[in-house]
Amino acid sequence: MTLLEQFRLWLGGIWPEWAAYIVPAIVGIVVVLGFVLTLVIVFIWYERRLLGRFQIRLGPNRLGPEGIFQPIATAVKILLKEDIVPAKGDKVIHWLAPVIVFVPVLMIFAVVPFGERAILADLNVGIVYVVAISSISAVGIYMAGWASNNKYGLISALRAVAQMVSYELPVVLAILGVVLMAGSLSMTQIVASQSIPFLLLQPLGFVIFFLGTVAEMNRSPFDLLEADSEIVAGYHIEYSGMKFAMFYLGEYGHALAYSCIIATLFLSGWQGPLLPPIVWLVIKVMAVFSVIVWMRATLPRLRVDQLMSFAWKGLLPMAVINLFIIAAEVLWLSEITPWLMVAVNFVFAGVLVLLWSKLFTLGGGRVEV
Amino acid sequence: MTTALIGEQIAKEITEVFPDAVVAADKAAVVVTSKSLYQVAEFLKNAPALDFDYLTNLTAVDYVDYFEVVYHLISLKHNCSLVLKTRCHDRDRPVVPSVVNLWRSADFQEREAYDLMGIIFDGHPNLKRLLLWEGFVGHPLRRDYL
Amino acid sequence: MTIKTEPFILNMGPQHPSTHGVFRMRVTLDGEVVVDVEPVIGYLHRGIEKMGENRTYTQIIPLTDRLDYVASMTNNFAYVLAVEKLAGLEVPERAEYLRIIMAETMRIASHLMAVGFFLNDLGAMMTPVLYMWREREKLLDLYEMVCGQRLTYNYMRIGGVSQDVPEEFLPALKRFVAEMPGFIDEYDQLLSQNEVLLARTKGVCILPRDTAINTAASGPVLRASGVKWDLRKADTYSIYDRFDFDVPVGTVGDCYDRYWVRMQEMRQSVRILEQAIAQLPEGEVCARVPHLLRPPIGEVYGHIEAPRGELGFYLVSDNSIAPYRFHIRPPTLINLTALKDMVIGWKVADLIITFGSIDVCLGEIDR
Numbered sequence: 001m002t003l004l005e006q007f008r009l010w011l012g013g014i015w016p017e018w019a020a021y022i023v024p025a026i027v028g029i030v031v032v033l034g035f036v037l038t039l040v041i042v043f044i045w046y047e048r049r050l051l052g053r054f055q056i057r058l059g060p061n062r063l064g065p066e067g068i069f070q071p072i073a074t075a076v077k078i079l080l081k082e083d084i085v086p087a088k089g090d091k092v093i094h095w096l097a098p099v100i101v102f103v104p105v106l107m108i109f110a111v112v113p114f115g116e117r118a119i120l121a122d123l124n125v126g127i128v129y130v131v132a133i134s135s136i137s138a139v140g141i142y143m144a145g146w147a148s149n150n151k152y153g154l155i156s157a158l159r160a161v162a163q164m165v166s167y168e169l170p171v172v173l174a175i176l177g178v179v180l181m182a183g184s185l186s187m188t189q190i191v192a193s194q195s196i197p198f199l200l201l202q203p204l205g206f207v208i209f210f211l212g213t214v215a216e217m218n219r220s221p222f223d224l225l226e227a228d229s230e231i232v233a234g235y236h237i238e239y240s241g242m243k244f245a246m247f248y249l250g251e252y253g254h255a256l257a258y259s260c261i262i263a264t265l266f267l268s269g270w271q272g273p274l275l276p277p278i279v280w281l282v283i284k285v286m287a288v289f290s291v292i293v294w295m296r297a298t299l300p301r302l303r304v305d306q307l308m309s310f311a312w313k314g315l316l317p318m319a320v321i322n323l324f325i326i327a328a329e330v331l332w333l334s335e336i337t338p339w340l341m342v343a344v345n346f347v348f349a350g351v352l353v354l355l356w357s358k359l360f361t362l363g364g365g366r367v368e369v
Numbered sequence: 370m371t372t373a374l375i376g377e378q379i380a381k382e383i384t385e386v387f388p389d390a391v392v393a394a395d396k397a398a399v400v401v402t403s404k405s406l407y408q409v410a411e412f413l414k415n416a417p418a419l420d421f422d423y424l425t426n427l428t429a430v431d432y433v434d435y436f437e438v439v440y441h442l443i444s445l446k447h448n449c450s451l452v453l454k455t456r457c458h459d460r461d462r463p464v465v466p467s468v469v470n471l472w473r474s475a476d477f478q479e480r481e482a483y484d485l486m487g488i489i490f491d492g493h494p495n496l497k498r499l500l501l502w503e504g505f506v507g508h509p510l511r512r513d514y515l
Numbered sequence: 516m517t518i519k520t521e522p523f524i525l526n527m528g529p530q531h532p533s534t535h536g537v538f539r540m541r542v543t544l545d546g547e548v549v550v551d552v553e554p555v556i557g558y559l560h561r562g563i564e565k566m567g568e569n570r571t572y573t574q575i576i577p578l579t580d581r582l583d584y585v586a587s588m589t590n591n592f593a594y595v596l597a598v599e600k601l602a603g604l605e606v607p608e609r610a611e612y613l614r615i616i617m618a619e620t621m622r623i624a625s626h627l628m629a630v631g632f633f634l635n636d637l638g639a640m641m642t643p644v645l646y647m648w649r650e651r652e653k654l655l656d657l658y659e660m661v662c663g664q665r666l667t668y669n670y671m672r673i674g675g676v677s678q679d680v681p682e683e684f685l686p687a688l689k690r691f692v693a694e695m696p697g698f699i700d701e702y703d704q705l706l707s708q709n710e711v712l713l714a715r716t717k718g719v720c721i722l723p724r725d726t727a728i729n730t731a732a733s734g735p736v737l738r739a740s741g742v743k744w745d746l747r748k749a750d751t752y753s754i755y756d757r758f759d760f761d762v763p764v765g766t767v768g769d770c771y772d773r774y775w776v777r778m779q780e781m782r783q784s785v786r787i788l789e790q791a792i793a794q795l796p797e798g799e800v801c802a803r804v805p806h807l808l809r810p811p812i813g814e815v816y817g818h819i820e821a822p823r824g825e826l827g828f829y830l831v832s833d834n835s836i837a838p839y840r841f842h843i844r845p846p847t848l849i850n851l852t853a854l855k856d857m858v859i860g861w862k863v864a865d866l867i868i869t870f871g872s873i874d875v876c877l878g879e880i881d882r
Binding site: 439 | 560565726827829844849853882
C-alpha cells in the first residue's frame, strides 16, 4: 500500500470518488516532478563544479555563493534565445522531437521508490516499464537529426539509433540477473530483497549495466552523438531556445533517471541506517553521478565502430554468461549464506573481465574504398 | 651540415646527359630551359649519385622581363641541396612543365604559384586557384598588379 | 537485393570546432567512411608576401609574427637568420643563446598546445588541454617578462634580439626547466597508455615513409614516419651544434607516433634549455646593423626547424631597403598534401584526429 493509495482512501471518505482519484495523482506528480527538476538543476551545477575540479580549475563561482545560481542563469539565457527553425526542415517533426526526447525521462520517475511506501505507481512490472519507456528517446533523437535538414544532424541521428539499440541488449540482460535474484519485476520488491546490495552480489552485472546506461545516456566516452569536435553538436545542431533547453535538461534528466535506477537496482535504493530514506537515495544518486562525471573528464571518446564492437562483442557475451551464472546460483546456492555467492561472483567477474580484455580488441580499421 | 652543391658542377653533369638544357649556372643555382625542365628534374631525382628526393620549396619570382620558377631540392641520403631554376619570357601565358609526378609536394605550391603569379603548370592534375577565390581576376604578386 | 547507396558531400566548413582555424574540407562520405577529401583554404589570406615587398627588412619582422601565431618566436628566428645569411652579418654570442632559449621554449609551448588539442579532438573534454595550459601559461608569463607580449612577440631583430632579458627571467626559467620533466611524466602517465587513446590512434591513418618524403612532409609528421631528418642536426643553424640532444623518430607513422614524437621532443627541448642556461654568456644582445639595411644583390633560402616543420624564407634582394621577393615556405601547407593519402578508407572521426595530429596553423597556410 503506497502512501498515495492511503491518501486516496482517506480522501474517498470525505470527497466524491472522482476528486479522490484525481487529487492524489496530481499531488504525487507535482511532488515527483519538483524533486526531479530540482535535482536536475543541482546536477547541472554539480557537474560543472566537479568537472572544473578535475580540470584543475574552479567551476563557475560568480553567480551566488559557490555559483549555485549558475544553472538558473543558464536556463534563463537559453529561454531568452530566438527559436530558429530551419527553412527546409520538416517543421512538425522538428517541433515534436524535443518532446519525445524529454517526456520519457520524466515518465521513468513514476516507478522509482523514494522510500518504503513512497512511490508514485507501484507497478508489478516496474523494471520492464523503465526499459520500455527509455527506448522511446532514441526515436526522438532520430527525429531531431532528420528534421534539421543538416548532414551533421543526419550522421548523428544514425549513430544514435545504432548506439541506443545496441546497448539495450546488455542492459536488459544485466537487469534480468537482478530480477532473478530479487524474484520479482517490481521495483519495491527489488529494493526490499537487497539485504546485501546487488553491487556486491553481482559485480559483473553492475559493471555491464553501468557501462550500458552510460552509453544509453550518450555521455562520454560514448558521446559520439554530440561529439563537439566532429559533428558539432550532432542532433541538436539546429535547435535553440526552449527546444534546446528540452534537450539539455533531457540529457541531465537522463543522467538522473539512470542514476536513480542504478541506485535502486544495485545499491539497495533508499535503504540505510539513521538518515531518512530520501536522503540516502540522494546520496547514492550523487555518488553514481560523480563516477559518471569522472568518466567524462578522463576518457577520450570511442569511434562509432569501436562502440558497436564493444557492445556486441564485449558487453553482450559477458552479459549472457553473467545471466547463466546468476541463474545457476539462484537455483543451487540460494539456501546457503549469500556471502558465498558474493565471493563466487567476484571470482567469476574477475576471470571474465581479464579474459575479455585479452581476447577482445576494439575493432575497426581501414576500409578499402 | 647540408652541403649546397655548386651550380656549375651540377650544370656540367646535366649537360652530359641533356646537352642543350642548361641556360646559365653560377655558384648557387642552375638555370635550365623550361622545355627540358621535366627531364632534368627526373634525372636529378633518379641519378643514384644525386638522388634528390625531397622538393623543399617551389617559388616564382617576377623579374619584369621574365618569370623565374625556383626549385629548392634536397637529397636526404647525401645531405646536400641544390637550387634549380627555369625561366619563361612570355608574360601573357607563361607555361612551365609540372613536376607533380616526380615530387608530390609540388601540388599545392604550383597551385599557389599559378594563383598569385599566373604561371601555368602544364600537366598539373588540378590547377585551380588555391588562396584566392575562384572568380578572382588577376594575379596579385606580379609586379604590374596595382 | 542490394540497397542503393550514394556517397554524400559533407562540408566541414570554415567554422568548425576542430579545424584549428578557418579551414574548410569538402569530404565525400560513404556512410561513415571517407572516400575523398578536398581541402579548401584561403580564408585567412592577408597578402603577407606582397606586403613584404613594400616594407623594409626590419618592418617585416612583425609580419612574420602573424604567420604561425602559436609559435611566433621561431617565425622571427627563421626570418632574421635568412636576412643575416643574405647580408653576411655576425650575431653576438649572448644573442645567439637568447635566441635558442626562446626557440626551444617556444617549441615546448607549441607542442603543449598541439598535444592538448589533439586530445581534445579525440574527445577528452578539455582536461588534457587545461593540464597543459598550466605550463604554457608559465611560458607566456616568461615571454611577457621579456618583450611584453603573450602571442606575437616581435622579439628578434636582424643582428640579435631587441632587448636583453630582465633579472627575474633567468630564475623563473630555471624553475620552469626544473619542474617541466615532472610534468611531462605526469602527462605520459595519464595519456600514453590510455586504452581509448591507444585504440583510437594506434595504426590509424598511417603515412608511409616514401609518401612522407615525396610529399616533402617535415617536422614531427616526417619524423613519425621513420625519417630521421631534423634541420637542427642535418643543416645546423645558429649554435645548435654546441648542444647535446636526440632526435626522436617514430616507427610506423600513425597518429600515435605523431603524438609520441611531440612528447619526446618536449623532453629534448628541456635538455637543450638546461645546457643553454648553463652556458649563457654576458655581452651585448644586438649587432650594430644599419637602420635601413641594404643587403647585396642576391638571393637566399633560409630554413629552420619550427615546431610544425621546416619553415623557410626565400628572399631576393636588389640592394634596396625592401626585399624584391619575399616568399614563405609554410610547413603545414606542404604537410597537408599527404592528408588525402592518410585518410581515405578511414572514418570521419579518424579524419578529425589525423588533421589534429598534423597540427596545422592557418596563419602560415594562408599567409
